[in-house]
Amino acid sequence: MDRIARIQEGFEPTKYGLDEKFVLTKLTAMKGCGCKVPRDVLLQLLETFKTDLVINNDEVDIGLDSCVIPLRHKGLRLVQTTDFFYPLVDDPYIMGRITCANVLSDLYAMGVVDCDNMLMLLGVAVDLNEIERDIIVRQFIQGFKDAADEADTKIRGGQTVRCPWLLLGGVGTSVVHDDEIIKVDQAVPGDLLVLTKPIGGQVAVNSYEWLKKENGKIEELGLDVAKIRRAFKQACEQMSRLNRNAAKLLHTNHAHSSTDVTGFGLLGHAENLARVQKSKVDFVIETLPIIEYMDEIVDKMIEAGGEGFRLYQGRSAETSGGLLIALSPEDAEKYIEDIFELDNRPAWIIGKVVERKGDENIAYISENYSKLSIHSPL
Amino acid sequence: MDRIARIQEGFEPTKYGLDEKFVLTKLTAMKGCGCKVPRDVLLQLLETFKTDLVINNDEVDIGLDSCVIPLRHKGLRLVQTTDFFYPLVDDPYIMGRITCANVLSDLYAMGVVDCDNMLMLLGVAVDLNEIERDIIVRQFIQGFKDAADEADTKIRGGQTVRCPWLLLGGVGTSVVHDDEIIKVDQAVPGDLLVLTKPIGGQVAVNSYEWLKKENGKIEELGLDVAKIRRAFKQACEQMSRLNRNAAKLLHTNHAHSSTDVTGFGLLGHAENLARVQKSKVDFVIETLPIIEYMDEIVDKMIEAGGEGFRLYQGRSAETSGGLLIALSPEDAEKYIEDIFELDNRPAWIIGKVVERKGDENIAYISENYSKLSIHSPL
Numbered sequence: 001m002d003r004i005a006r007i008q009e010g011f012e013p014t015k016y017g018l019d020e021k022f023v024l025t026k027l028t029a030m031k032g033c034g035c036k037v038p039r040d041v042l043l044q045l046l047e048t049f050k051t052d053l054v055i056n057n058d059e060v061d062i063g064l065d066s067c068v069i070p071l072r073h074k075g076l077r078l079v080q081t082t083d084f085f086y087p088l089v090d091d092p093y094i095m096g097r098i099t100c101a102n103v104l105s106d107l108y109a110m111g112v113v114d115c116d117n118m119l120m121l122l123g124v125a126v127d128l129n130e131i132e133r134d135i136i137v138r139q140f141i142q143g144f145k146d147a148a149d150e151a152d153t154k155i156r157g158g159q160t161v162r163c164p165w166l167l168l169g170g171v172g173t174s175v176v177h178d179d180e181i182i183k184v185d186q187a188v189p190g191d192l193l194v195l196t197k198p199i200g201g202q203v204a205v206n207s208y209e210w211l212k213k214e215n216g217k218i219e220e221l222g223l224d225v226a227k228i229r230r231a232f233k234q235a236c237e238q239m240s241r242l243n244r245n246a247a248k249l250l251h252t253n254h255a256h257s258s259t260d261v262t263g264f265g266l267l268g269h270a271e272n273l274a275r276v277q278k279s280k281v282d283f284v285i286e287t288l289p290i291i292e293y294m295d296e297i298v299d300k301m302i303e304a305g306g307e308g309f310r311l312y313q314g315r316s317a318e319t320s321g322g323l324l325i326a327l328s329p330e331d332a333e334k335y336i337e338d339i340f341e342l343d344n345r346p347a348w349i350i351g352k353v354v355e356r357k358g359d360e361n362i363a364y365i366s367e368n369y370s371k372l373s374i375h376s377p378l
Numbered sequence: 379m380d381r382i383a384r385i386q387e388g389f390e391p392t393k394y395g396l397d398e399k400f401v402l403t404k405l406t407a408m409k410g411c412g413c414k415v416p417r418d419v420l421l422q423l424l425e426t427f428k429t430d431l432v433i434n435n436d437e438v439d440i441g442l443d444s445c446v447i448p449l450r451h452k453g454l455r456l457v458q459t460t461d462f463f464y465p466l467v468d469d470p471y472i473m474g475r476i477t478c479a480n481v482l483s484d485l486y487a488m489g490v491v492d493c494d495n496m497l498m499l500l501g502v503a504v505d506l507n508e509i510e511r512d513i514i515v516r517q518f519i520q521g522f523k524d525a526a527d528e529a530d531t532k533i534r535g536g537q538t539v540r541c542p543w544l545l546l547g548g549v550g551t552s553v554v555h556d557d558e559i560i561k562v563d564q565a566v567p568g569d570l571l572v573l574t575k576p577i578g579g580q581v582a583v584n585s586y587e588w589l590k591k592e593n594g595k596i597e598e599l600g601l602d603v604a605k606i607r608r609a610f611k612q613a614c615e616q617m618s619r620l621n622r623n624a625a626k627l628l629h630t631n632h633a634h635s636s637t638d639v640t641g642f643g644l645l646g647h648a649e650n651l652a653r654v655q656k657s658k659v660d661f662v663i664e665t666l667p668i669i670e671y672m673d674e675i676v677d678k679m680i681e682a683g684g685e686g687f688r689l690y691q692g693r694s695a696e697t698s699g700g701l702l703i704a705l706s707p708e709d710a711e712k713y714i715e716d717i718f719e720l721d722n723r724p725a726w727i728i729g730k731v732v733e734r735k736g737d738e739n740i741a742y743i744s745e746n747y748s749k750l751s752i753h754s755p756l
Contacts, residue, residue: 067535069495071553073454078553082497082537117447119460119549121499157445159460164542171497171549175449175456 001146003097007236008378011091016135024090024136024166025209066106066172068181075177081106083262084121084169088205088319089236090212092136095168096143097240102262102320103170104151108247109260109323111182116174118148120158123167140168151242182250187257187277187326191353193285194332196246196339197238197322198348198374199266200294202309204228204235205319207297221300227293234291234376238345239320245342246323253327253335261321267314269324270363283326283363285314285351289372314365326353345377379524381475385614386756389469394513402468402514402544403587444484444550446559453555459484461640462499462547466583466697467614468590470514473546474521475618480640480698481548482529486625487638487701489560494552496526498536501545518546521618529620560628565635565655565704569731571663572710574624574717575616575700576726576752577644578672580687582606582613583697585675599678605671612669612754616723617698623720624701631705631713635731639699645692647702648741661704661741663692663729667750692743704731723755 013022066081083103087095100118107115120141124133148155158170174180207228210217218225243260250258259273267285274283290311298308309316327335336347356362391400444459461481465473478496485493498519502511526533536548552558585606588595596603621638628636637651645663652661668689676686687694705713714725734740 067495067497069532069534071494072492073451073553076451076454076553078494078551080495080497080535080549080551082499082535082549084499084537085539114450116449116456117445117458119445119458121460121462123545154447156447157458157460159462159547161463161545163545167501167539167541167545169537171458171460173456173458173551175451175454175553 001093001142003146003240004237004378006091006093007233007240011094016139018132018135022132023212024087024092024095066110066112068110071175076175077178077181078173078175079107079110079112079181080171080173082169082171084167085319087166087168092139093143094236094240096140096145097147098236098320099168099170100144100147100151101240101242103172104147104153105243105260105262105320107172107174108243109258110184111247111250111255111258112174112176112180113244113247114174115151115153115172117157118153118155119171120144120155121167121169121171122158122160123163123165124160125166126162126164128166136166144170147240147242151244182255182258184257184259184273185276185278187281187283187353188279189281189353189355190328191256191326192329192332192349193270193283193351193353194325194327194335194347195261195266195289195322195350196243196325196345196347197241197261198289198291199261199316199318199321200231200291200311201235201239201318201321202316203294203297203311204231204291206309208232221297221304223297223300224293230376231291231293233378237378238322241343241345243323246339249335249338249342250323250325253331253338255325255327255331255335257326258323260323261318263317263319265310265315265317266324267363267365270314273324274361274363277361280356281353281361282356283351284354285363285365285369287348287350287370287372288312288314288365289348289350289374292373292375295371295373312365322347346374348372379471379520381524381618382615382756384469384471385611385618389472394517396510396513400510401590402465402470402473444488444490446488449553454553455556455559456551456553457485457488457490457559458549458551460547460549462545463697465544465546470517471521472614472618474518474523475525476614476698477546477548478522478525478529479618479620481550482525482531483621483638483640483698485550485552486621487636488562489625489628489633489636490552490554490558491622491625492552492558493529493531493550495535496531496533497549498522498533499545499547499549500536500538501541501543502538503544504540504542514544522548525618525620529622560633560636562635562637562651563654563656565659565661565731566657567659567731567733568706569634569704570707570710570727571661571729571731572703572705572713572725573639573644573667573700573728574621574703574723574725575619575639576667576669577639577694577696577699578609578669578689579613579617579696579699580694581672581675581689582609582669584687586610599675599682601675601678602671608754609669609671611756615756616700619721619723621701624717627713627716627720628701628703631709631716633703633705633709633713635704637702639696639702641695641697643688643693643695644702645741645743648692651702652739652741655739658734659731659739660734661729662732663741663743663747665726665728665748665750666690666692666743667726667728667752670751670753673749673751700725724752726750
């Protein structure tokens with residue numbers, strides 16, 4: 001099924017035999033990668049593992065997207081990632097696409113272009129009736145499978161349980177030669193930072209939910225319904241877009257460092273990435289490319305005394321966000337040209353790598369950062 | 379931490395800083411592998427994948443425990459499995475052990491003795507307070523890790539989300555040479571069926587819960603509290619016991635076929651296994667080895683008009699159950715001797731492989747089946 005056509009069409013529950021009032025995202029209180037356990041809590045809880053996280057005599061930080069394991073078989077490594085979360089859009093088909101793209105993205109972030117196997121993880125919400133369950137699960141699986149097809153991988157396993165919430169996820173695994181993985185810890189001062197999808201996904205998804213819920217927030221903040229609808233489609237497009245071409249180009253453009261942007265937000269992932277660099281560097285973000293109109297919503301939320309999802313602090317969660325890459329200035333320019341050619345989508349230079357100022361590598365948003373409003377490609 | 383000592387000691391919430399009334403299993407309405415989506419529903423929902431389930435030109439049945447994927451690298455295969463479910467015992471440490479043992483069991487069922495990587499999947503129940511969460515998650519992780527250590531594998535990745543129920547699981551992955559996997563489809567008439575852990579785990583876990591909940595069922599059925607406590611410890615011991623030695627012996631004793639017994643019950647898994655055999659065979663179960671006293675509970679439940687967990691029909695769910703193996707009569711005897719030597723635990727011949735009677739391979743429990751009451755090793 002064509003991804004873009006499906007997004008353009010929008011999801012009408014009645015068309016699939018569901019009640020017109022049916023709302024998939026009602027089946028959970030949390031959305032997408034926003035459901036993650038807070039980072040500090042997680043790190044604390046994972047202390048037990050500390051001594052295990054040794055690969056090739058290097059301590060490996062859990063900030064890495066995938067685990068990379070040297071195998072008994074010479075020159076081969078196992079690269080593996082898992083993710084599961086809750087529905088954040090109402091179309092179960094698109095949700096399947098997003099889930100698959102989000103899992104694969106962790107492999108792509110390390111330059112691993114070919115996934116050898118996907119497992120699908122599914123928690124079927126207990127309060128669905130049988131008809132709803134069948135329709136939703138089928139649509140979800142179809143979307144997950146279509147994305148896997150597009151990624152030239154197959155789904156051969158998984159687990160399905162009953163759960164109070166609809167729980168969606170997967171595991172991506174690849175066995176690769178050393179040269180199929182890019183080294184993600186090679187950033188040096190002078191590198192530029194490139195981002196391949198705009199931020200603001202959480203704002204788009206939530207404002208669209210206010211609209212559907214008719215909870216008064218749209219009126220309260222005086223928001224533009226048409227612009228919200230447009231931004232939602234833009235978010236769906238980018239969340240369901242594979243980062244596979246972005247991964248291929250990491251190799252051809254000699255990326256020094258790379259991660260994907262998900263639940264911890266742009267800055268959270270930049271921090272994770274900066275911390276694992278071999279050189280003494282800081283990552284400075286100077287430009288925030290934001291889905292069109294999402295900055296205006298955030299401005300209005302802040303005016304009204306809110307935090308605006310902490311978007312400008314780089315803390316707003318993304319699901320299946322873009323890759324954040326450090327490369328030389330020449331390679332950065334070339335990368336942006338190449339990705340536009342392959343995906344027909346822009347990418348942006350959003351900052352730079354500098355010599356670090358303190359005792360530890362950090363990432364931060366420059367005081368004089370600028371916002372870039374990114375128009376929908378749809 | 380010593381597994382047996384911990385089980386013997388029992389779990390006192392106050393000892394770990396939890397309220398004396400704290401009950402881990404309250405955090406879900408479903409227990410262990412009993413949470414699986416019913417098999418027929420699952421098969422129907424998974425239709426979408428049918429065309430994908432092709433390995434080496436053979437259709438692979440989803441009855442298999444792990445997926446086995448030929449890799450681009452010569453002679454190597456990726457073997458992978460995932461499982462997640464809900465707490466079914468109150469000690470989070472033992473629950474961590476059980477979860478890990480249960481995930482690994484799918485690899486062991488195929489003769490894969492060495493797991494190259496584990497991912498841990500964790501849903502942290504939203505209604506836990508912070509203290510409870512920290513205590514429980516730490517204990518769970520410790521148990522999971524101790525089991526992984528015992529299995530000579532490492533946990534290097536995973537995902538943690540917030541969830542209404544405490545959700546526990548993992549992914550086990552191994553990259554193996556062809557000869558590290560046993561062929562599980564080679565059963566022939568004349569083979570005997572061996573089982574390495576008694577059934578009745580669901581009865582043990584549930585009757586123990588009646589006791590803790592003080593819901594009147596113990597009195598109603600006139601049950602023996604001491605015997606229930608003893609059976610519960612027996613169940614904990616066998617659920618947390620790795621099937622790794624059982625897996626090693628599949629090779630040395632030339633097993634023709636093997637699976638592990640979990641959510642679909644003994645007969646359900648026997649059916650799955652019979653169906654994938656190359657030869658025209660039926661699996662006949664003639665003996666049900668049952669955790670001591672669990673048959674008496676089932677008898678009383680049936681007397682009172684209940685189904686007794688359908689234990690005698692082979693449908694009672696097990697979590698981290700034993701391996702069910704088909705081998706030649708000589709190998710079967712030797713297998714049972716060997717496993718006793720390695721694990722200091724008995725295994726039993728529970729049936730045989732015969733030429734099939736109908737058009738399809740089936741498994742069934744003989745009308746004249748006998749019950750074997752298995753005394754606790756603790």
